Amino acid sequence: MKIHWIDLTIIIVYLLGITLIGVVMSRRQTESSARYFLAGRSLGWVTVGLALFATNISTVHLIGLASSGYSDGMVVGNFEWLAPFLLIMLGLVFAPFYFGSKISTLPEYLEGRYGPASRTFLAFMAVVGALFIHIGVTLYAGAVMFQNFVDMDILWSILIVSFLTVIYTVAGGLKAVVITESIQTVLLLVGATAVTAFGLVALHDRGITSLEALTEAAKPGQMSMIRTEGEYAWWIMLLGYPVLGVWYWCSDQTIVQRVLGAKTERDAQIGPIFAGFIKVLPVFLMVLPGVIGYVLFADKIGENPDATLITLIQELLPVGLQGFVVAGLLAALMSTVAGALNSTSTLVSIDIVKRIRPETSDHALVRIGQITTVVVMILAIAWSTQGERFGGIFKGINAMIAVLAPPISTVFVWGIFWRRGTAAASLTTMLVGFILGAIVFAVDFPAMSGLLLGVDSSGEPIQLVTKQWGIPFMLQAWWLFVICSVLFVITSYLTKPPDAAQLDRYCWRHPFAVIAEKRIEGPWDPRVLSGTLILLMATCYWIFA
Template sequence: MNNFSNIDISVTVLYLVGIVVLGIATIKKGRTDADQYFLANYSLKWPVIGAALFASNISTVHLVGLAASGFNDGLVWGNFEWLAAFMLIILALVFAPFYYRNKISTLPEFLEKRYSPIVRTLMAFLALLGALFMHIGVSLYAGAVVFEQFFGIDVYLSILLISGLTALYTVIGGLRSVVITETVQTLVLITGCIALTVFGLMKLPEIGIEDLAGLKRAVKPEQLDLIPSANNTSGLSWSAILLGYPVIGIWYWCADQTIVQRVLGAKTLTDAQIGPIFAGFIKILPVFVMVLPGVLGYVLFQDKITNANNAFPILVTELLPTGLKGLMAAALLAALMSTVAAALNSAGTLVSLDMVKRFRPDISDRRLVFIGRITAVVVMIIAILWSPLIARFNSIFEAINNLLIVISPPIVTVFVWGVFWKRGNTQGAIATFIGGFLLALVVFLIDFPIIGETKIITELWGISFMMQAWWLFVCCSIIYIVVSLITSAPSSESIHDVTYQSSHEFWKMYKSKKGRRTLILAGCLVVVIIILYAIFH
């Protein structure tokens, strides 16, 4: 055990038992139908949706990876968190009304309404790949590595233990169990991260740092700056952030089943819109409680942290007192379990509703729920087998980034053009999904150093992963537009409820009192983010 007392271990174990019991206790007695299992019977209110969106996003990869990025490069990586607020606004204002209006159960179902059943199947396939290889596989490995450092438990045993317990209440309870446990986990996660930041700041006077000026002198150049300069060594640039991030961000926040499923289970349109905006406000916190601790780790323990990925575990063991170490371990567990639970539930939904029910429309709800549960178990087994292969990447973040550019460009192209361009058709969507995915896969294979250690596109050509995402999106857009234009246009009746019919339609939705309130809340979030950028420029 790495500086963990019996009290810390007890706190962690009690949390683990408590969250499983809570997940099972939320299961409604009696017969479980498909809407209840996959979408919580359309009963989710905006506070739960917002908290669940945040918890599903924040995984062990975030806690460890953001601290490592803060240690290496500084607050510049906080752009991923604050720009996510704008993506959540896009989800709330642009996509959520279409999703709620059509009462869809899955995002592939939305694409069937916009295009055709074939497009729905292709989307379900890509979404399933994302849930399996990214959300579950990478998160399991990251969590297992950290728990090996904390408790000395073998990586493979950690993966089996964590995945088994998470699958227990997810498979039985469905979305309702997932979102309720995620709400609790969000509170634990934020509490643990705030405690780590506070104890880190309290430690600074012991090494002679009494104020912000002293901290600035102790850090690397630009380590406290969010806006990257031309000399920034992080590899991030404003061109990459402004062009590449929206491609990744719109897929993740607006078109990824694992995340958006919480919005699909909303009780009202207002809940579906305010929930993401609420999550956007919560996304302000990670810069201060997840990235900043990495910067503090550089100032306080740069002699002990020889590998940036160890920054977070060393901060926990060096800074936190007995009991709080156990709480932070519980926070790590919360982050991991919430992400895996969300992905498992969405995987079961995709297979049951987008694949099985399409070919067997008369299948009973009980059978659908059974198939969803079996899918979750199978997906978990595959993820367990895949997750150790993450070790072949140079870092966990590198694994995520490489997988992101394979999935996000074709999906974002089909969704964005489909909503805003009435001329886009089924042939364009199919060509984009197939051609764009194959093109992105080729880029991935070229850049992955199977032979040697050089990444051709990233290192030799100097094209960062975010700019790769942007140029792949451009290529996918060309495929979509060209194929759509050379084939027949869809009928106006078939796309009336799934596209914007005119430039004025967007504003018509927000003339009501509730609509104006949603716009005001979104505007407040934008103002807050702009003010924060002005302060930390």
């Protein structure tokens, strides 16, 4: 035990309490597939926004952002401050068609736009993404955190949290997931605020009382949000992040399922924008603590940046509050894993089983979704045991997204804005893009590149992409997107145009129709709120760049 019994009691009470709440909220949710998978389409914009944020901010973010803040500095905060622009895109560009077509899954939208073959392939890619990215890496990050407080084998840490999360996810579907996510979001933000506040107090005690003093105490450039060189250079972020962001925020079932469960189109649009406002906070509550950790405890953290947040909790927070913050970390883990499990069960039940056997009853679909949840969790647990090979939690998860996202982002962006895009172009782009991404990942991921390419003279796996080509993962995403876009356009012109009448339900008549097609209806109009959010982000960059 490396934690006081009071803190451990708080953690145990939280785990049991949130599981009980999830089970209670699951009542009657298995009566129909619409209730189980989409919460009966009853979610208001506040719940949608909180659930989007909670599913996004996992233990990977809490530990990974602090880790990257320690090693790379505030520049990593661009991953958070660029997200609101993609959430605006989700709310204004994609949500009207997602809600208007009454789809249950994003592959179902792709079938309407391109045809059944694209739906099947996207469902496969979505399950792969949820398994390897949303669940596997998150479980590993949570286990690393838990292991620092309780002297327990990392596998047992993974199993305990996985078991509790599966209980209410299997029992209650999306309604249980989003209700617990809303609670967990509040707990998470309070815990992150406590770490930052106590860190600032500790800086004050060291005589660091201003932004200028903190900048001098930190590494050169550590407090800057804008870089002109390196893997986080501003131009690399502008090219690469939208490719990752369109997949993650606008076309990933795990995230967008909250929008699909919205009560009205207005809720579906405002919910993501509300989440965009909340995304301003992680830079101050999750990245800045990494810089504080470097200034205060560089001698203790040393060359293990993933230990930054744990060190801050153990060194700065009093008994009782430590348990509360660790509970917040577990909240982040459980909300992300629960969301991903619910999305995979939806994909398998609706996009695979229902299409193969249309006569399958609602009850059977729910049961299949529950079985899928358990199976996917078991596979994710196996993958999470490889977490130490990720080369840093935050970079590891983004490197995986960088090779999965480009073909999906391509077919969604071109599909919703360019009416000439065809079914053949969609399927070809996803198939070729997935193969290219798999090759890049295989030669760049140490566990696989060691098998494929061997090891160098020092015994380290040869990583072809990063060590020989020198291409940062963000640029990998950009160039893969460019290749996929060229392939999509060429294939579209070589194949028969889609039916014009069908397109009205699935894509815009022209790009500017997003803003100009309807009259603005007061200050709560999604376009007005989006403009306000853009002004807020511009102000943040003006102040902190």
